[in-house]
Amino acid sequence: MPIKNSRAIAPSVPVDALLATPRGRRRASAAAEPRAALPDLTESVSFDSHEPISKQIFRALREAIFAGQMVPGTPLSEKEVSDMFQVSRQPVREAFIKLVETGVLQVLPQRGTLVKRISPRKVREGRFIREAIETAVVRKAALAITDAQLQTLADNLRDQKLAAKSNDTAAFLALDEAFHYGIAQAIDCTAAWETIQDIKAQMDRVRYLSLPDVSPLDLLIRQHAKILAALRMHDAGAAEEAMRRHLREILVSLGPIAARNPDWFEADEPELVPLSV
Structure with missing residues (x-):
């Protein structure tokens, strides 16, 4: 069954707070910037699998980035991804952290989480x-x-x-x-x-x-x-x-x-x- 946000889960902490130290709050204009629609990756995740959901989400996002479905500069948010997969933000946050470590996502102050350019x-x-x-x-x-x-x-x-x-x-x-x-x-x-x-x-x-x-x-x-x-x-x-x-x-x-x-x-x-x- 899909895992909805639950009171049993600790309050969500934005991935920005875990991976970067923003200088102040994001400007309202930046938050209002239009965001490109994310590809539908729901078929990449199975709730019947014994594999952790966070790992499945990590792999789905990674493969979409590799395949060019999300070009460099594409913004990602925990909320958008958690809504897509109908899960709490915790597994999405774990997937984001792993993608940052892998070098395909980056967290920029005032801009949020973006698909990184290739080095x-x-x-x-x-x-x-x-x-x-x-x-x-x-x-x-x-x-x-x-x-x-x-x-x-x-x-x-x-x-x-x-x-x-x-x-x-x-x-x-x-x-x-x-x-x-x-x-x-x-x-x-x-x-x-x-x-x-x-x-x-x-x-x-x-x-x-x-x-x-x-x-x-x-x-x-x-x-x-x-x-x-x-x-x-x-x-x-x-x-x-x-x-x-x-x-x-x-x-x-x-x-x-x-x-x-x-x-x-x-x-x-x-x-x-x-x-x-």
Whole structure:
């Protein structure tokens, strides 16, 4: 059953008060600014699920931001989101806090909670960390993967081709996630994949923008096929190199995507030690 606001729940504290220190009250004119309608995400949440509602709301909002349904600068309020999902503000507040930590929302004094622009530097940092983890995972997987697990990856790759043929980028991205997750499953270390979920948030936003023009689906599928071929040969070195090349593809697309969508990106801040080489 949907959870309505209840007296048993502590009085709502705005997320602004938890995450920032505003200098005084918001101006009435700012509060009266028109707000863009939020996409209907109610189907993303199930009250029959054993998963906490706050986690489901977090994932629904994150995916909507990744998919561009909420562009940078889109304002969000606890009330709007809680009304949408017909829940109290507490799980929404928890989801907002997690989204701020992930780097896709920001809280600004006098302006409230907004969808954040993409940081090119954070994209490169996320890719660097993801590469370190996933190349280690795929090396182990090359030595431990079973025939059944290889078949699962092969089936996934087949479905990727079907998604590409029908130009279904949403399905392709879901299969891409499952492909990488399946490699972590091959060494019974799904925690490795879970660890990089928040780290790669900025990468995922760029991936949505880059498909299919800048990073053609066929190219990504060929890269996945090389990873799978190396795993089939149980060649740890080849598997690591194939994974490294695959994860560095985003460095090729980042510049063109930022140039095409300047309103989506923050000004770049180069690293003191380049992470892209």
